Amino acid sequence: MSKPTPISGFPEWTPPQRMIEQYVLGRIRDTFELYGFAPLETRAVEPLDQLLRKGETSKEVYVLRRLQEDPGGPAGDDALGLHFDLTVPFARYVLENAGKLQFPFRRYQIQKVWRGERPQEGRYREFVQADIDIVDRDTLPAHYEAEMPLVIGDALRALPIPPVRIQVNNRKICEGFYRGVGLADPEAVLRAVDKLDKIGPEKVAALLAETAGASEAQAKACLALAEISAPDTSFADAVRALGVTDPLLDEGLDELVRVVETAAAHSPGLCVADLRIARGLDYYTGTVYETQLLGYERFGSVCSGGRYDNLASAGTTRFPGVGISIGVTRLLGLLFGADALSVSRSVPTCVLVALPTEEQRPACNRIADALRRRGIACEVSPSAAKFGKQIRYAERRGIPYVWFPGADGNPDEVKDIRSGEQAVAEPEHWAPPADDLRPVVS
Amino acid sequence: MSKPTPISGFPEWTPPQRMIEQYVLGRIRDTFELYGFAPLETRAVEPLDQLLRKGETSKEVYVLRRLQEDPGGPAGDDALGLHFDLTVPFARYVLENAGKLQFPFRRYQIQKVWRGERPQEGRYREFVQADIDIVDRDTLPAHYEAEMPLVIGDALRALPIPPVRIQVNNRKICEGFYRGVGLADPEAVLRAVDKLDKIGPEKVAALLAETAGASEAQAKACLALAEISAPDTSFADAVRALGVTDPLLDEGLDELVRVVETAAAHSPGLCVADLRIARGLDYYTGTVYETQLLGYERFGSVCSGGRYDNLASAGTTRFPGVGISIGVTRLLGLLFGADALSVSRSVPTCVLVALPTEEQRPACNRIADALRRRGIACEVSPSAAKFGKQIRYAERRGIPYVWFPGADGNPDEVKDIRSGEQAVAEPEHWAPPADDLRPVVS
Secondary structure (H helix, E strand, O other), X not given: OOOOOOXXXXXXXOHHHHHHHHHHHHHHHHHHHHOOOEEOOOOOEEEHHHHOOOHHHHHHOEEEEEOOOOOOOOOHHHOEEEOOOOHHHHHHHHHHHHHHOOOOEEEEEEEEEEOOOOOEOOEOOEEEEEEEEEEOOOOOOOHHHHHHHHHHHHHHHOOOOOOEEEEEEEHHHHHHHHHHOOOOOHHHHHHHHXXXXXXXXXXXXXXXXXXXXOOHHHHHHHHHHHOOEEOOOHHHHXXXXXXXXXXXXXXXXXXXXXXXXXXXXXXXXXXXXXXXXXXOOOOEEEEEEEEEEOOOHHHOOOEEEEEEOOOOEEOOEEOOEEEEEEEHHHHXXXXXXXXXXXXXXXXXXXXXXXXXXXHHHHHHHHHHHHHHHOOOOEEEOOOOOOHHHHHHHHHHHOOOEEEEOOOOOOOOEXXXXXXXXXXXXXXXXXXXXXXXXXXXXX | OOOOOOXXXXXXXXXXXXXXXXXXXXXXXXXXXXXXXXXXXXXXXXXXXXXXXXXXXHHHOEEEEEOOOOOOOOOHHHOEEEOOOOHHXXXXXXXXXXXXXXXXXEEXXXXXXXXXXXXXXXXXXXXXXXXXXXXXXXXXXXXXXXHHHHHHHHHHHOOOOXXXXXXXXXXXXXXXXXXXXXXXXXHHHHHHHOOHHHHHHHHHHHHHHHHHOOOHHHHHHHHHHHOOEEOOOHHHHHHHOOOOOOHHHHHHHXXXXXXXXXXXXXXXXXXXXXXXXXXXXXXXXXXXXXXXXXXXXXXXXXXXXXXXXXXXXXXXXXXXXXXXXXXXXHHHHHHHHOOOOOEOOOOOOOEXXXXXXXXXXXXXXXXXXXXXXXXXOEEEOOOOOOHXXXXXXXXXXXXXXXXXXXXXXXXXXXXXXXXXXEEEOOXXXXXXXXXXXXXXXO
16 A cells, blocks of 8 residues: 555644643533533534525535435435534534523533635644533523633633633624614625735725725724724723714623623733624624634634524524634644644553563563552553563653563562662552653643 | 434434543543553544445445535545544554554544444444554564453443453454365355354355355354354363364464453453354454443444454555454443433533622622632522522532522522532532532443
């Protein structure tokens, strides 16, 4: 067989990197559970019509077919595609199981998603997302929008990564403000303002005139709003100083003030109100979130989300929600690329039990068994090679200890192969220092 | 939107079931790591030509295409399918990364796989497998074949499930024996004998005559071999009593004796030599494993694998291996169906912090924060409803404790809503009994 090559956009971590990823996912999960989110996993596939409800993402969907299926035959239940996020499957799950769920329903979901996009730095075709959402029936109190940054702040602070800044805005502020200045199509305005970072204020002004029918004064006002940014509630005064009034604008300001205040009480410096944050997806209706990893801003947001009111409804029952999603693969890809994460060894093994002769393998298995029963990860040596070779087996993997079974009535000994220290030990009693028990991520 | 319906073959667990699944996966992973297996995760997709190397599985593969792709265009890197097991991707990974890996390479891999099979009880189109494999370069010592049942025995014994029995055989015994009785096509014999449970000995004898050219005496000998089963090494005497000799047969008997002896020393009663076990896949060349959940035998094997010598090779370098795979979704599906697994509550939350008035939410957030910092999962009540309603919120989810913030200088109190006991408590010091800290699976 010729040597296989990687497939662009489908990253595969090495085992040590996977150890780091598991550590990161474990910490994220712990934080989500500390906030009472229950775990959920949905199937990887959704009916194509569900995935295509948002036209803008249609080009990214991977469609499935069974190899032996008649390609010209009826689609049947095989009109399936891989999910491209965890929000659409969650909305579907809520509708499907509404009768069995308790509302408000707090769930987290950590899974791979797939998008057929052109791969580039920080963009993958297969990647892991870690989502939390809170969904209620009919109405959802705004205080949940203030809770999201607390969870994300705690989750990301628990990781060995650079600090983050969560940028928040509220769609009601934008829509109310645009309405207040007399612009009738807030979505067109949002789409133009969303390009601010890419094309600059002058081109956005031109776009606003062209696509949203904005006058020069209106465009100027929209750009002035987008330039407001503050780490505290002073952003509200800055908005009011622009002299625009609208009831929806007021509602949005109150909600965003609460988000910023709640975050400041919990984690000073975590949240910044940044009124240029728009989020591409149409379905957001309240607070929106983006998250920058400090020092890695050019790679874009590593954690985004927002409030949505119209994602799921059945008859006259609506299920409004708010959610946020950590782009775990993007985060790890950035940090692996910068060599910013490491693990103390490349295998879970703490002790290699050396093998004096192949005949002693059953006795060595018993030693390993005794250690494992006490939670100490170990392997028995692959062969009864010279001890020097067995020690090199451990060294190459970063295994810190080698265990030498005693012979002729002598006791067993265990050697720290980093320091060379060797001491008498019993498998029923010896334990490594806590730092050596498991690989340490830093 | 009309109510969505489940998709046959794509199971979705409820959040409490997912809590059980996470517990089960966590215990399996812990055991794998205690044996020094390093984690690996491969991408969900493989090139179609890799997946189709074994013709027999071709009908099960899900093929991917991007929705906007030209269906008549060149296949390019989009001739991709979802993996149907974790062995084929692992073999490909080893070839791709052989230069970076340390051999023997011990890895575990816990992931979803997909097969476009017709769904039926215990068979899914999407399911989780938990695999371990040990791969070496050029040669792989047979003692690793004896290690597999130890790992699986420990992993499954750590779970709240019925006991298991691992049935072992060795392909060399079958092939050597068939050759010894003068049958030239051992694969045809294996395929016929593999049907023993389904069609019975008479039809197998007819099939042996038809497809393997067996005489009546030869067929009788093959059936006699298949009937041998023993929980100890007496199986080897029973085989020898059949009077057939062949060097490969002797090699296989020695290896299987070692597997059975090693397992008996570690876990008496765990392993049974059962010489009718064949395993469908062509690539096995030594020990093969199947595993019955006692009381659920009719559902088939929940954990299978074997030794393979020819799955991966690059030029003149071969990578022989041995592996075994726990069918986690099948196992859980059986046990969920029999209501044999439960969890003590339906959310991770241990404490609901009651909310006297909405104005006190910041103070209640601080209480929750203090509890969380000490590892106690909690939520603040969704609204300042009457306390009776807030308690019902906790009751419906199985949350054991409700925390009442003190008013007018009175201290906080915490109530066990199962017993009704209520006591003064401080969020910086109070802790629940260990059994209540996290949901308990039983």
